[in-house]
Each structure stands twice: as C-alpha cells, then as structure tokens.
Amino acid sequence: MKKTLVTMAVVASMGLGATAVQAQTLDAVKAKGFVQCGVTAGVPGMSQPDANNNWSGLEVDYCRAIAAAIFNDAQAVRFTPLTSQERFAALSAGEIDVLSRTTTWTMSRDTDLGISFTGVMYYDGQGFLVRKSDGIASALDLDGAAICIESGTTTELNAADYFASHNLDFNPVVFVDKPEVLKAYEDGRCDVLTSDASQLASDRTKFADPSEHVLLPEIISKEPLGPSVRSGDPQWFNIGRWVYYALLEAEELGVTQANVDEQLGSDNPSVRRLLGVEGEFGAPIGLTNDWAYRIVKLVGNYGETFDRNMGEGSPIGVPRGLNALWNQGGLQYSPPIR
C-alpha cells in the first residue's frame, strides 16, 4: 500500500511539478545546495546506510563524485531509498536528480521511459542462489522450482525467458520489497533466489549462515547496471556521463586520492587535462575547470571506490572481472578527455 501511495503521489506530482523538467537541473541543484540521489534501501557494496545513516557503496560514491564536482563537497548529497517499483517515477517526477540504484540499462528504459543512462558503473549478470543442502549443480536442474524475485526488475523477465527457452517450468514468488524476498527465501518458501550476481553475493552476507548458500555457475543475462538522469536536459546528462568517465580516466592514468595533489604537477598532458591544469573542460558542462580534480581528491578513482566497496578487500569480495579497465582485460573504458 505504501508503494502504491508513493506511486500515486508521484503520478500526481508529474502533473504538478511542472517546472522540474524544463528548468536546468544543474541550476536547481546549485540553488538547493545538494544533489538528491535515488538509491536502494540497502544493498551492501552498492548503496547501504550505516547505523548513523551515512551511506556508502559503489553507487553512492558516484553520487558523491557528482557532488564533489559541483560543490567541492562529497557530502552534499541527500539519499532517497527507493524500491525497484518506485525508482523511475521518482526520477521522472523530479523527486531525485540522479538515479543510482542497481538499474539495468535496457533499450526500452533508455528510449521510452523518459530517462537516459549515463554509463555502466557495474557490468553484471543474473545468477541463481540456492541452498547447498539441496544439492543443485546447475540452473538446468531447476525445473519446477519456486523462485523468489523482487518485482519490477529485469530479473523477473530474464527468469521467464531463461526457463521458457530451456523448456523448464518455474514458480515465481514476487515481492515488492527486498527484505521480504530475502526472508521468504531464507524461510524456505523458495528453492532459489535470483537477482544480479553482485547483489546475490551481497545478499548472502545478510543470511544467518552465508556458507549454506551457493551461487549456481550459470549467468543468464547481461545486466549493465548504471546511473540515469531525466531526459531533456543535455547539460545535466553530460555532467552525469563525464563524472563517470572521469572516475575511469583517473584510474587509467594512475591518479589516486593519495597522489592527486602531486599529479597536478605531472608532465603527462592527459593527466593535466583531466585535472584542469591544461585546457578548458569545465565550462562546457557548467562546472569549474578543476571538477575532475575534486572528484579524485574527495572520492577517489573508479578502481579505488570499486576496491573499497565491492572488491576483494571488501566484505562482498567480488573480483574485478568485466569491471576491470579495458587495458586490463575488462570492459570499463573512457573516451579520452581532450
């Protein structure tokens, strides 16, 4: 009911919040003094609040990077936890400026939903988590299984596709909120929990005994998870997109939070352009020339935030895999800043 009310309110405000779309988002953000960022209600590694309501995670760091670029203050972000059902309406209605919430970039969402994806923060794929005691070795053994799913996700569609294409049957048990999905799986309502593999890894840490659950080897879909902004504001879209690229470019050039100050004196023209020592790359997106310097100084580069939140050093412990830079066997690639 809460969800419906929110959705209805959002729909109503689509009518009322008229000026939100036409106005330049950057001006509005500057005027209010913070970036409003839509996140999950808690997926460790991606976006998760601690006991003091301090948010952390890979997707949170992206929002912080935007705030750093605009305000030179990585804390100038306010977070709105959204369910997968609420997220798009919240963005469309102007309740949030950026949606950075484990959202898969798909064609229909990019073209028909009034939103634009700015990049791929995390290359993911859908997997299956099962109880070790069930002795399931492959997703092909899952004929007739009950599967717990969060509603309004691409996951729901992929599962239907996968089982149909392998001529298997399954029983979807669909909940609006993630906590209920996890609880129903843990209580034994479902044999399988399905979601993006990164989320399964992070969900598993919430269970009483994580070692009782295993990920099946099959990855059944491409899930490029990325942030998005409202369509129709090219300047704000460019900020969103180039903040992401700056994070990548900084890692590629070896500019880190620790060495960014000495890198200001670097002889490498690429580094000099990134950090705003040379050239004019701030004005075209409405920011000061040192916007990328601020990002690295206050948040770090992509590799640093990945390691901190998702990587082997963190409790989630997923390998870089596809999310390594292009020159290290991964897919993360930034167009040159020049």
Place this chain on the structure above:
Amino acid sequence: MAALDGASGNPPKTTFYNDPVIRGYIYQLLVAVLVIGFFTWIVINAAQNLAAQNKSTGFDFLGRTSGFSISFTLIPFDRTSYYWQAFVVGLLNTLLVAAIGIFFATILGFTIGIARLSSNWLVSRLATLYVEIIRNIPLLLQLFFWYFAVLKAMPAVRDSLALPFGSFLNQRGFFVPRPVWDERIVWMWLALAIVVVFCFVLRRWARRRLFETGRRFPVFLTALGGSILIALAVFLLSGATVSFDFPELQRFNFRGGLELPPEFVALAFGLSIYTAAFIAETVRGGIKAVSRGQTEAAESLGLKEGDRLRLVVLPQAMRVIVPPLTSQYLNLTKNSSLGAAIGYPELVNVFAGTTLNQTGKAIEVIGMTMLVYLTFSLLTSAFMNWYNGRVALVER
C-alpha cells in the same frame, strides 16, 4: 400557502447580481470553471512533461507480450501472454481474495459481535480482547506476521504433512486432489439446481404452516439432507464417473491437483481476521441500538433465546448495521492491495507493480488500477444500498 404568498406580495426589486438565485448560479459556474480549468491544466502539463522527456503515452502497451510469469492465476498465463491478460489475472486474484475475505469476515464478525454481548463473562471478555487487539495493530504488520508465521509453521517440502484423501501441506501451499469428471455429471448439477428451487418452495410452505398452525418444520436439515441424497442418487443413476488428479511430489514440489499458495492463505486469513474485528463492533452497536423493550416483548411471547435474536433483534439491528458494514466490505477489498507486500499476485502487485515497471506507463496503469478499485467500491456500495433498502424500516 396561497395566503402566505398573497401576504408577502411582490418582492422588492433588486439588481440582478443581488438576486440570490442568479448569484447561486454565478458562483456555481465560477467553481465549475475553476475545477475544470485546474484539471485541464494538470492534464496538459503532464502531457507536456511527458513529451519533453520523450516518453510515449497511450494504451497500446496492453496488447504487447508481457514477458513475465505469475505463480497463481485463475486463467492460463505465461510469458507469452499480453499485458491486458496480466491485468485480468490481477483483477481476478483481487476479486477472489476479496470475496473469500468478505465471506469469512462477515461470519466471524457477527459471531464475535454477538459474543461480546453474551451474558457469559468469559465469552464476552474474550471477544473484547480479540476486538481490541486486532483493530489496534496496523494491517500490514498483521499480514507480515501471518505470512511469515504461516511459512514458519509449515513443514518443508520434503517433510510435507500428508493429510487424508491424498492432500498435502507444506511451505509451498496446501495441495488437494482435483476432481476430473465426465460430461454426464451435468445431470447431477441439474438435479441439484431443481432441488435448490424446491427448497425455497418448501421454505415458503413451512413458514405459512408456522403462521397458521404454529407447528415448526426443520427446513434447513431437510433441504441439506434431501439435496445430498438426491444428488448422490442422480449421480449413481447417470453412471457419471469422477477421477481425481492427485498432487505428486516432483523434484521441488507437488504437481497436479489444486494448489492454495501460502500468500493467498495468509492474505485471506489476515483480511478476514482484521475486518471481522471492525464488523464485530458494528454488529454490537447495531444490536445495542435495538431497544431492550423489544427483547422483553419477545421474551413475553415465549420465544427462545436464539429466536429472539434471529427473529426480533437482528432484523431491526440490520438497519443500523448495513451502512457501516458496507464500508467494511469496501475497506477489505481495498486493503487486499497490501497482498503485494507478501507476494500475493493481486492487481497492485501484478499490474501496478510489475506491469507498470516493465512498461513505464505510470499514468495509464495507475489510472486503470484506481478505476478498478473505484468500480469495485461503487458496485459493492450499490448492492449494499439495495440490500439496505430491503431491510430498512417500511413506513406506512
């Protein structure tokens, strides 16, 4: 009246804008223009914003393939079905749980309401306790409690509780054999229908005899016994056969038979329990509204306690009970939308949830969903008003 008119004579002439009638029209027109203007502005504004965001609108999506599956459906549905079919699935699931919820909430509510007025101290205190506990806890919490309590209490699939007649109970639901009959079963249904009609005739006859001679006739027992015997006889004579589709344990769960998922059980149960507490209060209020003298009069006629309640008190109480009872039925139907939270695939879950998200057609989908609840509510209310008209005090 005529004399009055004559006495007042012609009203003094006023300017037209001081004429209360014309003034009334002007204000009404003004309000109408403002309201229409406001809504037009909302619609135009929304359309402009959607266009600015490059977002398509319209109801074309209803004819597109849905791409998802639904676990509990009354009509066939799979990933190749259309969005409008998802709408129908959600609609039927909502109707089903609402109808069953209303049925049980009514029975339970009347029982508790009457129990609260019982002269038995224990019975009335227990009823009070029930009402005060249930109606003071938010429904959503109760649903979570019932759902997860139901799940926790049930055995795992491999340790399913085997019940008589090849039924099974486990965490995935309650499984019973599904009867499969041939077409000769028609004769039995036909016979049963005739018997039911005959029962109504019997009832009228019994009532007339009661009024004329004062002798009672056990209509209910006769009707029940008679219909069972006759239906059975016709079934055997027609030579119809019935086989059963038994649920069988597969690798993950039982297949075949009829299945009642725990989400449905928890939602129907939770809604009935919750609404019953409110109905009980309505019933108590209704009975209290009937003057004590009515009971005393019935007592002096020598009516037994059950008859006093059934024939004298309740019919009068119904006049007070029906309007608030209607509200409770409406609440129950609308509250069934909370089923989305515990995974029951009703309208809000399937349509305003999954469909909205996969299509992004927020305005259309939410509009249709609101229209459905509005229609349900208006229909229920129309029916209850008709019933209220029937039980209302007939003034002569």
